[in-house]
Amino acid sequence: MTLANATDSSQEILSVNQLTRRFGGLTAVNQLSFQVRRGELIGLIGPNGAGKTTLFNLLMGLIKPSEGDVFLEEHCITGFKPHEVCQRGMVKTFQNVALFPEMSVLENVLTGALQRVSLDEAKHLAAENLGKVGMLHIADKKAADLTFPEKALVEMARALCTGPKIVLLDEVMAALNDAEMDQILALIRKLRDQDGLTFIVIEHHMRAIMNLCERILVLSFGQKIAEGTPAEISRHPDVIAAYLGQEMKAEDLT
Numbered sequence: 001m002t003l004a005n006a007t008d009s010s011q012e013i014l015s016v017n018q019l020t021r022r023f024g025g026l027t028a029v030n031q032l033s034f035q036v037r038r039g040e041l042i043g044l045i046g047p048n049g050a051g052k053t054t055l056f057n058l059l060m061g062l063i064k065p066s067e068g069d070v071f072l073e074e075h076c077i078t079g080f081k082p083h084e085v086c087q088r089g090m091v092k093t094f095q096n097v098a099l100f101p102e103m104s105v106l107e108n109v110l111t112g113a114l115q116r117v118s119l120d121e122a123k124h125l126a127a128e129n130l131g132k133v134g135m136l137h138i139a140d141k142k143a144a145d146l147t148f149p150e151k152a153l154v155e156m157a158r159a160l161c162t163g164p165k166i167v168l169l170d171e172v173m174a175a176l177n178d179a180e181m182d183q184i185l186a187l188i189r190k191l192r193d194q195d196g197l198t199f200i201v202i203e204h205h206m207r208a209i210m211n212l213c214e215r216i217l218v219l220s221f222g223q224k225i226a227e228g229t230p231a232e233i234s235r236h237p238d239v240i241a242a243y244l245g246q247e248m249k250a251e252d253l254t
């Protein structure tokens, strides 16, 4: 599905309404509202501490909002526990890859599958999804021995095993070189095009975000300061001032 044929509201998969999270005196996410359509590739950018990871934690039910609501496919999931959110079809990867280091790749991926199916089915699902990300050949390798790109792909396979409709990726491409990043970008596009998955991607690599995403949300101090296509975002004065730096030009980003 492409953005062009996903424009009516019946295609909405996620709706975030006036979401707010305070930590003591700090408002990490502030009155944030946005919608995501099924099959969209959304980028989420903003300076360090802007509230990006906190937003993902709120969406997944890892922390509770101070105010506001989250709807997943028309169902209000505000206050749901993480495993309930996962059962409804939303999953996230962690900013710092969180594989169990002493377990094998297959065992790590199994932990995703076992959340919803029996062991036999889980083994089948784990192998299928390791194949999907091109990592079946390292199924028996210890997670601690993986390279950065392998870890990112194995984390992706584990997330896919939960049977998601929408996947939240928190800086999975950090520490990757350009070629490794391109491999992940191609995989995300394939999963959207072939399986109809929806992605929200937090990433500091501007080239990755600008090339991948159809729409970008920009956070600063917990608030949405801009929303638009990569071209619109790269020329937005508030984004340049808050994030990209005055000296950076749009053509640097593509």
Ligand SMILES: Nc1ncnc2c1ncn2[C@@H]1O[C@H](COP(=O)(O)OP(=O)(O)OP(=O)(O)O)[C@@H](O)[C@H]1O
Binding pocket: 023, 026, 028, 046, 047, 048, 049, 050, 051, 052, 053, 054, 055, 095
């Ligand atoms: N559990 C917490 N308790 C108190 N403050 C928190 C907590 N979690 C996050 N914060 C604060 O909320 C703000 C937003 O943090 P968050 O991790 O969401 O930012 P981020 O946009 O993901 O940043 P980065 O790009 O560095 O990952 C920061 O000021 C952070 O210190």
Ligand SMILES: [Mg+2]
Binding pocket: 052, 053, 054, 095
């Ligand atoms: Mg973060």
